[in-house]
Amino acid sequence: MKTLLQINSGMQGQESHSSMLANRMTNSLLAQMPGAKHIKRDLSEEEIPHLNLGVFQSFSDPDSAVTPTQKAALALSNTLVAELKQSSILIIGAPMYNFMIPSVLKSWIDHVIRAQETFRYGENGPVGLLENKKTYIVIAQGGKFLGTEADIETEYLKMALGLIGITDIEFIYAQGLAMGPQGAEVGLKEA
Ligand SMILES: Cc1cc2nc3c(=O)[nH]c(=O)nc-3n(C[C@H](O)[C@H](O)[C@H](O)COP(=O)(O)O)c2cc1C
Structure with a gap:
C-alpha cells in the first residue's frame, strides 16, 4: 500500500495559501491512488x-x-522518521516567512535528519538513506x-532534503500573493 505524507506549515489555518494548494494537490494525487494511506501533519496545529x-x-544514545519530556521528544522524532520512511510521496506546503520556511517546518526537518536513520556518513561525505520518494513542495x-x-528557501529545501536522499523534488510556486488582489489571483492561477 502506498503512503502519501503531507506536511503543511502555513500558520494561517484555512486561509493559508500554501496549505490550500498542498491540500488540493494531495486530493488530486489520492484520487489517482485508490487505497493509499494519507498521513497529514499540520504543523500550525501541532x-x-x-x-x-x-x-x-x-538521537544517537x-x-x-x-x-518524560526528553522521552516524548525522542518518541516524536522516531514517529516523524517512521512516517517519512514509509511514504512514497511527500507533499510539503511551505510559505515564505521572512525570506525562509516557517520555523515549525525547520523543526520538522531537524527531527527527521538523523545520522544512521535517514543519512549516514560515508567515505566521501554524507549519504542519504531515503530513496524513491517523489516530492512536491508548494x-x-x-x-x-x-x-x-x-530565493534561499528553494536551495535550503533542496540541500536539507537532499542530505537524506530526497532528491526527486518538484517545486510549485504561488508568487505575488501580497501584490494586490490581481497579483494574488495571477500567482494562484499560475501555481
Ligand atoms: C510573518 C510573515 C512573514 C512574511 N515574509 C515574507 C517574505 O519574506 N517574503 C515574501 O515574499 N512574503 C512574505 N510574507 C507573505 C507570505 O509569504 C504570503 O502571505 C504567503 O501567502 C504565506 O503563505 P501562507 O498563505 O501559506 O501562510 C510573509 C507573511 C507573514 C505572515
Whole structure:
C-alpha cells in the first residue's frame, strides 16, 4: 500500500495559501491512488518543538532520554522518521516567512535528519538513506523571488532534503500573493 505524507506549515489555518494548494494537490494525487494511506501533519496545529541538545544527543544514545519530556521528544522524532520512511510521496506546503520556511517546518526537518536513520556518513561525505520518494513542495510568497538570489528557501529545501536522499523534488510556486488582489489571483492561477 502506498503512503502519501503531507506536511503543511502555513500558520494561517484555512486561509493559508500554501496549505490550500498542498491540500488540493494531495486530493488530486489520492484520487489517482485508490487505497493509499494519507498521513497529514499540520504543523500550525501541532508544533514540533525546537531541537535542543538533550534531544539531539538522544538521537544517537536513546538511553540518555530520561525525563518524560526528553522521552516524548525522542518518541516524536522516531514517529516523524517512521512516517517519512514509509511514504512514497511527500507533499510539503511551505510559505515564505521572512525570506525562509516557517520555523515549525525547520523543526520538522531537524527531527527527521538523523545520522544512521535517514543519512549516514560515508567515505566521501554524507549519504542519504531515503530513496524513491517523489516530492512536491508548494512555496507561497508575497513577493516574487523565483530565480533571484533572495530565493534561499528553494536551495535550503533542496540541500536539507537532499542530505537524506530526497532528491526527486518538484517545486510549485504561488508568487505575488501580497501584490494586490490581481497579483494574488495571477500567482494562484499560475501555481
Ligand atoms: C510573518 C510573515 C512573514 C512574511 N515574509 C515574507 C517574505 O519574506 N517574503 C515574501 O515574499 N512574503 C512574505 N510574507 C507573505 C507570505 O509569504 C504570503 O502571505 C504567503 O501567502 C504565506 O503563505 P501562507 O498563505 O501559506 O501562510 C510573509 C507573511 C507573514 C505572515
